[in-house]
Amino acid sequence: MSKTFYVTTPIYYVNDAPHIGHAYTTIAADVLARWHRQRGESVWFLTGTDEHGQKVLRSAQAGGSSPQEWADRLVAEAWQPTWRDLDISNDDFIRTTEERHTRRVQTFLQRLYDKGEIYEGVYEGPYCVACEEFKLPGELIEGEGRDAGQRLCPVHRRPVEQVSETNYFFRLSKYADQLLEHYAAHPEAVEPESARNEVVQFIRQGLQDLSISRSSFDWGVKVPWDDRQVVYVWFDALLNYITAVGYDASEPELREKFESTWPADVHLIGKDILRFHAVIWPAMLMAAGLPLPRKVFAHGWLLVSGEKMSKTRLTGIAPAQLTGYFGSDAFRYYILRAFPFGQDGSFSWEEMTARYTAELANGLGNLASRLTAMTERYRGGVIPSPGEPTEAEQRLGELAARVTTNADAAMEKLDFYGALAAIWELVVALNGYLTEQQPWQVAKRDDAASQQRLDAILYAAAEGLRVLAILLHPFMPRTCTTLWASVGGPEALGPLAAQPLAEAARWGRLPVGARVVKGEPLFPRLPDESPATGA
């Protein structure tokens, strides 16, 4: 059985509703999954929600509901609708409160405990009595005046106490050398390079064992041998990548699923959760004797006005604010086209508007309108014979092939930006081709040679659009389905999703006689005034 291409997003914390940062990761994962499906590979694309932990408990209490009700509502009313709106094609959606997950988390934990990878110890740290919780050393603030020399809780502005609690610890420290060896042998396992350097540097400093249970609250997976404690939420959350695909399943189909799916080919994450994925997670897998993920890719952040998005600064943008105005496909296109994937990108409404108009409406959309209008007008909406290709048509065919190869190579590197740049060469070339060949002039001449020439031009342009529909389908599924239909693809060649990338650029696949229809513009012109928004 061949290995399934397995791509994941983080499971998102249901403390809050999704913003465009979550959408960025998820859209990238979706495009990657669709690209590999279009290659003809078996693909498994997983996303989901992380629902345990103190913050969810607190949010639920503040909202006057139980944590389970809180999570249920956010998942049903915020997260899943957002992914539906964005045409996210995940194959599964794991929630950490599902029994299939919690049961397997317990099994995993018990195995590590039995192997001596987990021991009972004492966690000591700064604790705020008012918050009733442990604080991170880094979030404390220096006291002034009366509290000079002391460190204060950032919420209550009062000194923290050193408090200790009995917890269970995972022997993370013993895996430092193995992790370093692994990354030396597999540099591709953490990308981009800057992220890998940070991880390696961090591990070199030495690792401490990790406290993986909590006893101060109970919203979590119970530690199987000690029900006074619940599992630390990250330890619980990371395991979703294996529990969702059948780790420790007894059913034969699920065992087979796990064997053919794990290890993950790509864990896509934001760079803020790099350490959990590139240090703790692989160490957990080493301890359990399971294979490590092939790649963790930490992408940059979408910044708004140069700052990380934040609710408190009112810079958090809900995806619906953008999709409602630009459409889901335009949003998917923009965030992958505007910024190299590994780097931070500065989101701006103005830039998105400019790209929408220049690249989608005037570029791709208008190109489709030109071809379909002329085919309807001059040939009654029927794809004519390709006739004798001249050098211009040959160049188009060669470009289509080269662009396909380049885009595929870029996608192999998770370079969505480069892939779109490559594909856009074909959009630009086709607009130039039509302008140079002037089919509207050729159409005015009645002689047979001119009419055959017109056929050839229209055919070549239609071929170009056929290739574009296939190459862009993973990025803009909705629009490309429309485009595919408008060049007669469905009847002539079958469903768009079934068009293999390897065949996409083979020139001349569109059969003579396919029905071309000029429909509504692919990307309608934006209204003059944009909706009021903080962006």
Added chain:
RNA sequence: GGCGGAGUAGCUCAGCCUGGUAGAGCAAGCGGCUCAUAAUCGCUGUGUCACGGGUUCAAAUCCCGUCUCCGCUACCA
């Protein structure tokens, strides 16, 4: 404080490793075209390459220093 990244055209950025007339896209201006969503195609300009030194025949590119911005510096997710 330590480690790492960045500072190049109005905007977003490439170039820097492997020194040798400073580039792309967008925006702007001019021209062509009229099939198309007032769309498209061609042409044009623009720069103390953060600052100060140094190496060199020659530095955006190498070296030293300074300034500014950002990230990482472990158990919130």
